[in-house]
Amino acid sequence: xxxxxxxxxxxxxxxxxxxxxxxxxxxxxxxxxxxxxxxxxxxxxxxxxxxxxxxxxxxxxxxxxxxxxxxxxxxxxxxxxxxxxxxxxxxxxxxxxxxxxxxxxxxxxxxxxxxxxxxxxxxxxxxxxxxxxxxxxxxxxxxxxxxxxxxxxxxxxxxxxxxxxxxxxxxxxxxxxxxxxxxxxxxxxxxxxxxxxxxxxxxxxxxxxxxxxxxxxxxxxxxxxxxxxxxxxxxxxxxxxxxxxxxxxxxxxxxxxxxxxxxxxxxxxxxxxxxxxxxxxxxxxxxxxxxxxxxxxxxxxxxxxxxxxxxxxxxxxxxxxxxxxxxxxxxxxxxxxxxxxxxxxxxxxxxxxxxxxxxxxxxxxxxx
Amino acid sequence: xxxxxxxxxxxxxxxxxxxxxxxxxxxxxxxxxxxxxxxxxxxxxxxxxxxxxxxxxxxxxxxxxxxxxxxxxxxxxxxxxxxxxxxxxxxxxxxxxxxxxxxxxxxxxxxxxxxxxxxxxxxxxxxxxxxxxxxxxxxxxxxxxxxxxxxxxxxxxxxxxxxxxxxxxxxxxxxxxxxxxxxxxxxxxxxxxxxxxxxxxxxxxxxxxxxxxxxxxxxxxxxxxxxxxxxxxxxxxxxxxxxxxxxxxxxxxxxxxxxxxxxxxxxxxxxx
Numbered sequence: 001x002x003x004x005x006x007x008x009x010x011x012x013x014x015x016x017x018x019x020x021x022x023x024x025x026x027x028x029x030x031x032x033x034x035x036x037x038x039x040x041x042x043x044x045x046x047x048x049x050x051x052x053x054x055x056x057x058x059x060x061x062x063x064x065x066x067x068x069x070x071x072x073x074x075x076x077x078x079x080x081x082x083x084x085x086x087x088x089x090x091x092x093x094x095x096x097x098x099x100x101x102x103x104x105x106x107x108x109x110x111x112x113x114x115x116x117x118x119x120x121x122x123x124x125x126x127x128x129x130x131x132x133x134x135x136x137x138x139x140x141x142x143x144x145x146x147x148x149x150x151x152x153x154x155x156x157x158x159x160x161x162x163x164x165x166x167x168x169x170x171x172x173x174x175x176x177x178x179x180x181x182x183x184x185x186x187x188x189x190x191x192x193x194x195x196x197x198x199x200x201x202x203x204x205x206x207x208x209x210x211x212x213x214x215x216x217x218x219x220x221x222x223x224x225x226x227x228x229x230x231x232x233x234x235x236x237x238x239x240x241x242x243x244x245x246x247x248x249x250x251x252x253x254x255x256x257x258x259x260x261x262x263x264x265x266x267x268x269x270x271x272x273x274x275x276x277x278x279x280x281x282x283x284x285x286x287x288x289x290x291x292x293x294x295x296x297x298x299x300x301x302x303x304x305x306x307x308x309x310x311x312x313x314x315x316x317x318x319x320x321x322x323x324x325x326x327x328x329x330x331x332x333x334x335x336x337x338x339x340x341x342x343x344x345x346x347x348x349x350x351x352x353x354x355x356x357x358x359x360x361x362x363x364x365x366x367x368x
Numbered sequence: 369x370x371x372x373x374x375x376x377x378x379x380x381x382x383x384x385x386x387x388x389x390x391x392x393x394x395x396x397x398x399x400x401x402x403x404x405x406x407x408x409x410x411x412x413x414x415x416x417x418x419x420x421x422x423x424x425x426x427x428x429x430x431x432x433x434x435x436x437x438x439x440x441x442x443x444x445x446x447x448x449x450x451x452x453x454x455x456x457x458x459x460x461x462x463x464x465x466x467x468x469x470x471x472x473x474x475x476x477x478x479x480x481x482x483x484x485x486x487x488x489x490x491x492x493x494x495x496x497x498x499x500x501x502x503x504x505x506x507x508x509x510x511x512x513x514x515x516x517x518x519x520x521x522x523x524x525x526x527x528x529x530x531x532x533x534x535x536x537x538x539x540x541x542x543x544x545x546x547x548x549x550x551x552x553x554x555x556x557x558x559x560x561x562x563x564x565x566x567x568x569x570x571x572x573x574x575x576x577x578x579x580x581x582x583x584x585x586x587x588x589x590x591x592x593x594x595x596x597x598x599x600x601x602x603x604x605x606x607x608x609x610x611x612x613x614x615x616x617x618x619x620x621x622x623x624x625x626x627x628x629x630x631x632x633x634x635x636x637x638x639x640x
Contacts, residue, residue: 052534073540085531089553098549102540146539 002062002153002186003028004049009058011044018044020210021058026188028063031180033189033201037233041210042190043158049188050156051075062154073102075154078147082159084139086131092118092142093127099150117149120179137168144176148183155180155187161196173199194234198222206230228343231271231336237299240272242307243340251348253306254284256332258348268346271336274299274312279319280329288324302328395616402610409605423610432611434585435592439571440618442507442588447566449508451559454517459547461518462525463533473522479515488579495580506580507588511570517562524558525551560626568619589615 004026011019019041026032034042047053049060051072059068067075086095096117100110118124121141131139140160147155160176161169177200180187191197197204198218206213206221206229214226218234225231231239244251249263251270260268286304293299298318300311311328313319320326337346372380397414402423404416411417460466461473491510500506528551536550552559577588593615596608 047534050534050538052537072534072537073542077538079535079538081531081535083529083531085529085535087532087536087550087554098536098541099539102545146535150539 003064004154004186004188005059005061005064006045006049007059007061009045009048009060010056011041011048011053012056017210019048019055022207022210022212024205024212024215026186029184029186031177031187031189031200031202032205033191033197033203034205034207035191035194035197035233036207036213037192040207042192042207045207046079046156046158046188046190049154050077050079052079076150076152077154077156078150078152079156080140080143080147080158080160082162084131084143084163086139086142086146088131091128091130092123092134095131095142096127096145096149099146103150113149114145117145120148121145121175136164137172140164140172144179148179153186155185157187157189159191160189162191162193169196176200194236198234206233208233224345225271225336226345228269228271228338231338231345235273235275237274237310237312239336240274240277240307240309241269241338242272242309243267243269244306251335251337253335254280254327254329255282256330256335258332258335258337258350260337261347261349265339265346267340269338269340269343270306271338272309272330273334274310275314276334277309277311277328277330279311279313280327283327283329285325285327288320288322288326291318291320291322293318300326302326304328398609398616399613401606402613404606406606423606424614426607427610427614430595430607431584432589432592432614435587435589436614438504438507438586439589439615442504443567443570445504446508446511446570447563449512450514450517450566451562453512454514454521454562455547455552455559457518458521458525459543459551461522462528463543476515476518479513480519485575488576492579501580502582502586504586507577507586511576514566517566520562521555521558524555528554564622564626567622571615571619 004024006022006024008021008023009019010017010021022041022045034045036042044053048055051067051070051074055068059066061067062075072079086092087098090098093114096114097110100113105113114127115124118127121144123138123141123145126134126138126142131142134142140163143160157176161172164172173196179185189197189200198221201218203215203217204221205215208229214221214230216224221230221234225234228241232241244253245267246260246263246265249260249265250257251260251268253270253272284304284306286302286309288300289303289308290301291298292301293316296314296316298313298316300313300320302309302311309328332350335348335350337348338344339346400415401409403419403421404411405418405420405422408416408418457476461469461476495501495506495510498505500509532550532554533546536546541549572590573588574590578591581587581591589611593608593611596604596611
């Protein structure tokens with residue numbers, strides 16, 4: 001097991017900065033997910049941790065030892081690929097034994113360790129098959145066994161679940177998590193799926209355009225996004241972002257009001273999570289533009305003075321029809337504010353909450 | 369896929385059937401003549417009335433076995449060497465970053481375009497100066513570098529799935545192990561294709577062995593067969609045909625065994 005420290009790590013491909021001077025510390029035994037959209041540099045970061053990509057700048061430390069220039073084979077890492085990368089010409093047994101063969105581990109010991117790794121991921125009966133004879137989920141387990149057999153100090157997972165169907169993905173998610181807990185393996189998972197990241201990881205690193213936007217627990221990222229990018233990226237359905245002009249340093253959405261520390265701001269972007277909005281007798285008036293039943297909940301798109309807002313109603317029946325006039329309320333505690341230009345989060349002081357309809361909304365404009 | 373009308377399909381079949389006949393009839397005549405007795409060789413009947421192995425016996429009476437052995441051994445050694453060098457060079461071109469890599473690869477491609485006959489004389493002089501004249505070395509070594517093989521295998525290695533190579537690296541494999549344990553076992557079709565091309569080219573080679581061998585004990589089969597054409601006059605047609613039949617067999621055999629793989633290989637590398 002290892003604690004990982006990354007300092008000022010960069011990678012450029014020609015003129016493109018794939019990873020731009022990132023710093024990150026991962027604790028021993030921690031499960032960290034790197035989450036971000038395609039091309040944000042998350043996989044490149046993982047491959048630099050593994051030693052497969054060579055950084056163009058910065059350092060990687062494992063337990064305080066500089067491994068930046070170390071070959072992948074000397075780092076004691078286990079890497080699981082999105083495509084599983086099982087060797088097609090070898091049986092499952094040979095696939096799992098391959099790393100041990102490379103480590104020149106005696107044959108008798110090899111068989112024992114292969115059996116143990118296969119047991120951990122429950123593929124004991126598949127050992128004599130070839131990869132093409134296995135289902136996606138089974139291939140995934142073989143890939144896991146192949147890295148666990150090495151007893152690595154760091155487990156690296158590159159979108160390991162994205163090729164599985166939904167139910168299998170759910171099962172593998174909890175299985176990998178249980179395994180990681182049981183073995184106490186320091187693990188880094190790269191994913192673009194926020195559910196995967198939030199359900200599996202102790203901490204989540206949000207990356208965008210080669211930079212780290214925020215590091216935190218799922219709850220921290222959800223409640224206190226550091227900037228507009230994180231606010232928009234975390235949460236499903238995505239957060240409503242509307243631009244408002246504060247009046248005397250105060251922003252209002254319906255009856256909910258909060259004060260900004262900086263009273264000079266001419267414009268702020270307010271974030272409202274669809275699940276925090278609710279229908280109320282009085283509040284921000286609006287008209288239902290679209291109703292999307294999602295099974296357990298219903299998502300409404302509502303045209304209001306401040307822009308189109310999505311509201312997630314936790315009741316599975318459709319309570320309002322398209323074209324109907326409604327009022328929306330939100331608790332002031334759930335208001336988030338961001339600099340419109342820079343996107344940084346702004347601290348808010350909540351000071352008013354009440355049932356009366358706010359008429360003091362100054363100007364509205366919805367973000368694209 | 370374009371669906372052809374019945375009439376154009378019929379025309380297509382007729383054309384291919386005619387072409388097949390044009391190629392197969394002489395081959396069949398050769399094979400059938402090989403089994404004819406001497407008086408029958410010039411008979412109008414294409415097949416032997418009294419099939420005999422006499423021609424084959426006469427063939428082996430004049431050191432045909434030596435030619436056969438020379439051809440087999442030098443072809444196998446040469447093809448093995450060609451494939452080995454092509455695999456190693458292709459891996460270097462496909463996987464290593466080094467200075468002048470592209471320029472060097474352009475040179476390899478350039479070598480593909482230089483006619484063999486142009487380089488034959490200088491190589492012949494080198495072979496003689498090295499003292500290799502009339503030896504297996506002369507038949508094998510100058511041909512070991514096989515630019516087409518390097519080109520073909522490089523193209524295949526460039527397309528080899530990167531995650532497999534990365535996984536092997538993470539599993540602790542060196543370049544050598546990655547090449548022989550991961551890449552080569554998965555390049556069966558490409559290597560089979562290369563073996564066929566190299567085998568047929570080497571087996572059928574006529575001019576180079578003629579140039580660099582002199583004694584009977586170094587001649588290859590293609591030159592050996594010629595003996596029956598020049599020296600022994602009219603009555604040697606039977607053994608000549610028997611020799612041609614035997615000489616065609618290995619190349620045909622290799623091709624039939626591996627032909628599907630060859631087609632796959634050339635289609636997937638864009639060469640038809």
